[in-house]
Amino acid sequence: MKSQLSAKRQQIVDFILQFMGERGYPPTVRDIQSGCGISSTSVVDYHLKVLEKEGHIRRDPEVSRGIELPGRASALTEKVQVPIIGQIAAGEPIPVPGSDTWDVAAGADFLEVTAEITRGRQDIYALRVKGMSMVDALINDGDMVLMQYASTVDNGEMAAIWLKAEKEVTLKKVYLESDRVRLQPANSQMQPIYANPRNIEIQGRVIAVIRQLGKPA
Amino acid sequence: MKSQLSAKRQQIVDFILQFMGERGYPPTVRDIQSGCGISSTSVVDYHLKVLEKEGHIRRDPEVSRGIELPGRASALTEKVQVPIIGQIAAGEPIPVPGSDTWDVAAGADFLEVTAEITRGRQDIYALRVKGMSMVDALINDGDMVLMQYASTVDNGEMAAIWLKAEKEVTLKKVYLESDRVRLQPANSQMQPIYANPRNIEIQGRVIAVIRQLGKPA
DNA sequence: TCCGATAGAGAACAATTGTTCTATAACAAT
DNA sequence: ATTGTTATAGAACAATTGTTCTCTATCGGA
Numbered sequence: 001m002k003s004q005l006s007a008k009r010q011q012i013v014d015f016i017l018q019f020m021g022e023r024g025y026p027p028t029v030r031d032i033q034s035g036c037g038i039s040s041t042s043v044v045d046y047h048l049k050v051l052e053k054e055g056h057i058r059r060d061p062e063v064s065r066g067i068e069l070p071g072r073a074s075a076l077t078e079k080v081q082v083p084i085i086g087q088i089a090a091g092e093p094i095p096v097p098g099s100d101t102w103d104v105a106a107g108a109d110f111l112e113v114t115a116e117i118t119r120g121r122q123d124i125y126a127l128r129v130k131g132m133s134m135v136d137a138l139i140n141d142g143d144m145v146l147m148q149y150a151s152t153v154d155n156g157e158m159a160a161i162w163l164k165a166e167k168e169v170t171l172k173k174v175y176l177e178s179d180r181v182r183l184q185p186a187n188s189q190m191q192p193i194y195a196n197p198r199n200i201e202i203q204g205r206v207i208a209v210i211r212q213l214g215k216p217a
Numbered sequence: 218m219k220s221q222l223s224a225k226r227q228q229i230v231d232f233i234l235q236f237m238g239e240r241g242y243p244p245t246v247r248d249i250q251s252g253c254g255i256s257s258t259s260v261v262d263y264h265l266k267v268l269e270k271e272g273h274i275r276r277d278p279e280v281s282r283g284i285e286l287p288g289r290a291s292a293l294t295e296k297v298q299v300p301i302i303g304q305i306a307a308g309e310p311i312p313v314p315g316s317d318t319w320d321v322a323a324g325a326d327f328l329e330v331t332a333e334i335t336r337g338r339q340d341i342y343a344l345r346v347k348g349m350s351m352v353d354a355l356i357n358d359g360d361m362v363l364m365q366y367a368s369t370v371d372n373g374e375m376a377a378i379w380l381k382a383e384k385e386v387t388l389k390k391v392y393l394e395s396d397r398v399r400l401q402p403a404n405s406q407m408q409p410i411y412a413n414p415r416n417i418e419i420q421g422r423v424i425a426v427i428r429q430l431g432k433p434a
Numbered sequence: 435t436c437c438g439a440t441a442g443a444g445a446a447c448a449a450t451t452g453t454t455c456t457a458t459a460a461c462a463a464t
Numbered sequence: 465a466t467t468g469t470t471a472t473a474g475a476a477c478a479a480t481t482g483t484t485c486t487c488t489a490t491c492g493g494a
Contacts, residue, residue, distance in 0.1 A: 008441085023277070024285035026242045028481055040443050045483070047441090060240070064281040064450060064481050068241035112331040117429065135404055138355045138428075158430045187352055209428040211355075212334065213375045225471085245451055257473050262453070264471090281451050281480060 026067040081110040082126045089130040136185040137171040143211045147204040158206040164199050243284040299343045301326040306347040353402040354388040360428045364421040375423040381416050
């Protein structure tokens with residue numbers, strides 16, 4: 001069903017993709033014509049018909065700009081701009097999201113993720129992990145931690161916890177036991193620690209961890 | 218500049234959003250007319266002009282379906298559908314991406330990520346991590362590993378390595394030393410292992426690791 | 435060589451679609 | 465009452481844009 005594209009048709013698909021990206025809507029036959037240096041609209045139509053037959057595009061007949069790229073544009077699942085509001089390290093409290101944190105005009109750094117990762121949750125922010133103190137949570141130096149503001153969490157959820165006496169942040173799964181709190185590392189081979197409920201302060205729920213390897217582009 | 222929308226105009230914006238999601242391209246004035254139960258195209262045009270003045274939409278004059286929703290429209294391109302082609306576990310070779318892997322019609326599972334994460338790289342695929350054997354790479358059971366097909370990697374890059382004699386996959390940073398290969402765990406507190414170059418087979422480059430916490434929606 | 439499939443060119447046609455013009459009505463402020 | 469703004473209607477116009485028809489050219493196989 002899906003064959004290798006000829007140079008011209010590959011060029012057309014690329015052009016449609018680029019056009020959609022720049023303009024937000026698909027090109028007309030004549031847009032493709034001039035964009036790909038084709039002499040006639042009928043030639044464009046000819047290639048589009050072949051592309052549709054091979055399943056590379058989908059067309060709505062008689063509809064202007066009625067071109068879809070299956071898979072790439074079909075689902076408009078949204079992108080979320082997650083503000084990177086600071087870093088997280090063992091020895092310092094994590095930054096608290098302020099009222100202006102989600103202000104797009106704030107000019108902060110943003111991490112773009114799909115709603116599939118945040119699962120539609122609101123008020124997500126990101127922290128960059130500094131140092132190796134989170135290895136027992138299987139989190140490395142440089143990782144991004146996606147957090148959701150929360151002062152309480154359900155049993156078993158991973159949370160950022162401020163240990164008041166130790167003046168330390170840690171990322172652990174929280175289990176409330178009768179009169180103490182069990183803080184369980186993500187790495188289940190490691191031992192949990194137990195804390196007095198009054199000594200801990202939940203600073204947020206961990207939604208996701210994203211680690212990018214290799215040198216930044 | 219950005220004011221509260223009247224009921225009718227909110228309905229129009231919602232309709233455009235829904236239409237874009239279903240069809241992959243923006244609606245015409247007449248699509249909006251029938252979709253929102255408006256009696257005249259001029260009324261639609263009137264509302265669209267107001268919406269544009271208020272900055273809620275952007276229009277290209279004289280262009281059919283020339284409507285953009287700022288912020289969401291650009292989301293279309295920079296998303297990548299990464300096919301989840303299998304799982305990775307210590308004792309089994311990782312699946313090899315086939316020629317049909319990137320076939321949209323293949324109906325496989327996809328992980329949607331932004332181009333910011335893949336950094337524009339092509340031929341990315343994803344593997345779900347099975348088991349705890351990758352903890353020394355700070356990778357947990359259930360994590361998603363984004364891979365790029367590669368049979369060689371640069372020094373220091375993280376790769377999926379098949380150890381022929383041991384019949385095991387492992388994720389390690391690869392350093393070629395004079396006559397041996399040093400395989401360094403991501404967790405730098407752990408010791409490297411050394412291998413004969415003829416005993417290893419590089420199966421792919423690790424691009425990113427994504428871990429989602431909490432129960433799936 | 436002949437033939438069929440593929441690719442391209444040019445022009446005209448017809449449908450789609452954005453725009454504009456004229457009216458009407460409700461409502462608030464002057 | 466008058467004026468101005470907002471919202472709605474209907475119709476016609478003009479630009480955009482998809483489709484089709486005819487011709488030509490190349491290339492590989494029967």
